[in-house]
Amino acid sequence: MRRSLALLTALALLGTGSGCASRGDAAPGAEQKVLRYQGAVGAVTLPELAADLGYLDSISLKWIGNTTSGPQDIQAATTGDVEFGGAFNGAIVKLRAAKAPIQAVVGYYGVNEQVYGGFYVLDGSPIRSAKDLIGKKIGMNTLGAHYEAILKTYLVRNGLTDEEVRKVEPIVVPPVSTEQSLRAGQIDVAVLSGTLRDKALEKGGIHPLFTDYELLGAFTAGSYVFRTDFLKRNPGTVRTFVTGVAKAIEWTRTTPREQVIARYADILRKRARNEDDSQLKFWRSTGVAGAGGLIADKEFSTWVDWLDRSGELKNGKPALTDLFTNQYNAYKAAS
Known part of the structure; x- marks a missing residue:
C-alpha cells in the first residue's frame, strides 16, 4: 500500500503542478457539457445508464477507453485526462491526502446482502x-x-x-x-x-x-470524483451529472431486475464494442446504500481512521468536507 501511496502522490503532484485543467469543448465563460470518462469491459456504468435514460439533459459523455482499476481511474481524473473517475473511498482518501485536488460527489457502488x-x-x-x-x-x-x-x-x-x-x-x-x-x-x-x-x-x-x-454490513464503498477546479467552473454541469446518476441509481431500485438487465444489454449492443454480455444475467443491485448515492460520513471516516492507524496518512487526516460533498445531489434535500 505504501508503493500505491507513493504512486498516487507522484500523480497528484503532476496533476497540480502542471496546472492542467479539464480539456473540454466549452466556450470561454460557458460551462463544459462534454465529459470524458473511462468505461469497463462488458459492463454499463451508472453515468452510461443515466445518459441512456435521458437523465443527463444537455451533458454528453465521451468514452476514451476502459479503466484498469479504481485508483487508475481517479488518477486519470486528477491529471485531467478525464473529467470524472470512480474508485473505492479509501483510495480517494489516500489520493486526497497526497494533495490531489479532487472531491467525491456521489456514490456509485456498494456492498449489501446481494452485492458483495x-x-x-x-x-x-x-x-x-x-x-x-x-x-x-x-x-x-x-x-x-x-x-x-x-x-x-x-x-x-x-x-x-x-x-x-x-x-x-x-x-x-x-x-x-x-x-x-x-x-x-x-x-x-x-x-x-x-x-x-x-x-x-x-x-x-x-x-x-x-x-x-x-x-x-451494508455500505457505499466507492464514489465518483471531479477535480476541485472543475467543480468551481462547472457547478451546473456537476449538479446535472450527479442528479442524473442519482436518478439512475433509484431507477435500478424500482425497476424489475429483468428490465434492468435488458436495458444494460441494449446499451452494450448499441455501443458496438464487441463485448460479451453473458455476465449481465447475474446482475443484482448497484449496492449503493444512500438514496440517490448520497454519501454518509462513515463511508469515508472508516477508511480515514484505518489508514491513519496503519501509518499511511503522512500528511495528517484529511477533513471529511474536503473528501466529499452532497451539495450537488438533489436527494440531499429529500433526506
Whole structure:
C-alpha cells in the first residue's frame, strides 16, 4: 500500500503542478457539457445508464477507453485526462491526502446482502481462520484499494499482529483469471465478486472464508470524483451529472431486475464494442446504500481512521468536507 501511496502522490503532484485543467469543448465563460470518462469491459456504468435514460439533459459523455482499476481511474481524473473517475473511498482518501485536488460527489457502488465481495478458498482447504492466512497468497484485482483494505481490516479484527499481517501476501491477479488461479493452486485465496463470483459458484468446489458484507454490513464503498477546479467552473454541469446518476441509481431500485438487465444489454449492443454480455444475467443491485448515492460520513471516516492507524496518512487526516460533498445531489434535500 505504501508503493500505491507513493504512486498516487507522484500523480497528484503532476496533476497540480502542471496546472492542467479539464480539456473540454466549452466556450470561454460557458460551462463544459462534454465529459470524458473511462468505461469497463462488458459492463454499463451508472453515468452510461443515466445518459441512456435521458437523465443527463444537455451533458454528453465521451468514452476514451476502459479503466484498469479504481485508483487508475481517479488518477486519470486528477491529471485531467478525464473529467470524472470512480474508485473505492479509501483510495480517494489516500489520493486526497497526497494533495490531489479532487472531491467525491456521489456514490456509485456498494456492498449489501446481494452485492458483495468474498475471499474464497477451495473446498477442503486447510484455511479456516485469519491465522491460517499467514504466509498465503491472496489474489485480488488491484492493490491499495477496496479488497486490500477489507483483507487487512479482517486480519486486524481477528487479532493478527502487524508483523503477522505483513506475512499475508496480497497479489494482483486479473479478475477474469482469479478463479482459475485458485483452482490451479497458484493462489491460496481468490477475491471474487459480482458476475465472476456467481459464475465460479455455479461450478462449485469453492466457499467463502469471509465476505466484506459479513465484515462491515451494508455500505457505499466507492464514489465518483471531479477535480476541485472543475467543480468551481462547472457547478451546473456537476449538479446535472450527479442528479442524473442519482436518478439512475433509484431507477435500478424500482425497476424489475429483468428490465434492468435488458436495458444494460441494449446499451452494450448499441455501443458496438464487441463485448460479451453473458455476465449481465447475474446482475443484482448497484449496492449503493444512500438514496440517490448520497454519501454518509462513515463511508469515508472508516477508511480515514484505518489508514491513519496503519501509518499511511503522512500528511495528517484529511477533513471529511474536503473528501466529499452532497451539495450537488438533489436527494440531499429529500433526506
